[in-house]
Amino acid sequence: MPARRFDRSRVREVRRAKEIPQSDVGTALGVADSTVAGWELGLSVPDQERLPDLARVLGRPLNDLFPRTGLPDLTDLRCDAGLYRYEVAAVIGTKSDGPVAGAEQGVRRLKDKYVPALAKAYGVVEDELRRAEDRSFAKARGEEVPVEPADQGPPEAAPGTLAEKITLLLERSYPEGAAPGDEEMAQAVNAYAGSRVITAQEIKDLRIGQAEDPAPVVLEGLARFLGVSRLYFEPDEAVARQVYEGLRLMSAAKKGKVGRVRARGMGTEGLPPKVLSILNDLAIELDKADPEANG
Known part of the structure; x- marks a missing residue:
């Protein structure tokens, strides 16, 4: 795997x-x-x-x-639990990790008595553990194993604080190494306001969560500079979730996996037209900044 x-x-x-x-x-x-x-x-x-x-x-x-394309085998499940193989002996109550090593290498199946403890340690149900074991054995036999997307678990929480929202935009909507710095953002906000309303240090404090509740003109200037609607910075969980899901697609776009944002996989409600428009504007800006990203 x-x-x-x-x-x-x-x-x-x-x-x-x-x-x-x-x-x-x-x-x-x-x-x-x-x-x-x-x-x-x-x-x-x-x-x-x-x-x-x-x-x-x-x-x-x-x-x-650390994304992984494909379904996990036994080794993957163990690593995802942060366990080295020598550590699983204590989990299943044996003197060595031999039973787990044998199953990971596709040599011999796990005994039923080991499955409940391993499944609990790995944070999966017993059936999932057995399916991962099947993939380990298929791999050992040299058989082709489907590389369908793995279950990514529950959805990641949408950004809640202002710092999380700013950080998410800087990480997801700019090509690598092209995100603006604190000084650049401060200059842009001040230019928007027409006067000196914030310093680079104050932008940094907002970005790392040391300060909150900036003046409305600061949020408006940030939103304009970062290419999002002012509503993105509102304390509205539903809006934050929608924009967050769109930014996940934007991140994929930077890797050439999607082009324009589409309202698929966003849940039954989909992306509201207004938010979808915002994200498509971001996609266009991404193309301008890094035309090779979506090629």
């Missing part, structure tokens, strides 16, 4: 946006900060077992930060 994709640039972008030092990431994961630097430089990649904790430290859902 395909492992989760580790995108060093995406990790660096998210970490910097949240202003988390590499040393803090290393401490949380029990590795040296030089190891984290190596991941971001492309000198090495973290073990798949570390990705859940890395996503947690960076405040992103695992499926969002």
Whole structure:
């Protein structure tokens, strides 16, 4: 089965946006900060077992930060639970990880008595564990396994705070490395207002959640500069959810997976025409900024 994709640039972008030092990431994961630097430089990649904790430290859902195309086998389920194979011996009450190793390698099936404990540790139902086992055995036999999209679990929560909304726009609606900085955003807002109403430091405080409730003219200027409607910054969960779902498609557009935003997969209510229009405007701007993204 395909492992989760580790995108060093995406990790660096998210970490910097949240202003988390590499040393803090290393401490949380029990590795040296030089190891984290190596991941971001492309000198090495973290073990798949570390990705859940890395996503947690960076405040992103695992499926969002480290996507995987395809259905998981037993090894994938274990890694998604953040467990190394040697650790599962304690889970199933054996002296070694032999039973799990044998099943992951497609050599011998798990005994029924091990399934409940493993399913609980992996956060799946027993039937799902057995289906993953089937995929491990199919892989061992060299059989082709369908690569249909895996179940991505419950929908990620829409951004709620102003900081989350600004961060989401910067991450999802600009080509990599092209997101504006705090100084650029402050200049744009001041130009919109016709006077100095905010500084770069104050923009930074809004972006990282150190300040809230800016003057209406600041939100209007930010919305205009970032290419969204002023309603995006309103404390309306329904609107935030709709725009968030659209931005997920925008993120896919940057990777060349979709072109224009369509009101599919948004739930029974779909995207309201007004929000859909906003997102299509963003798509057009994306094409202008990075014409190769959707080619």
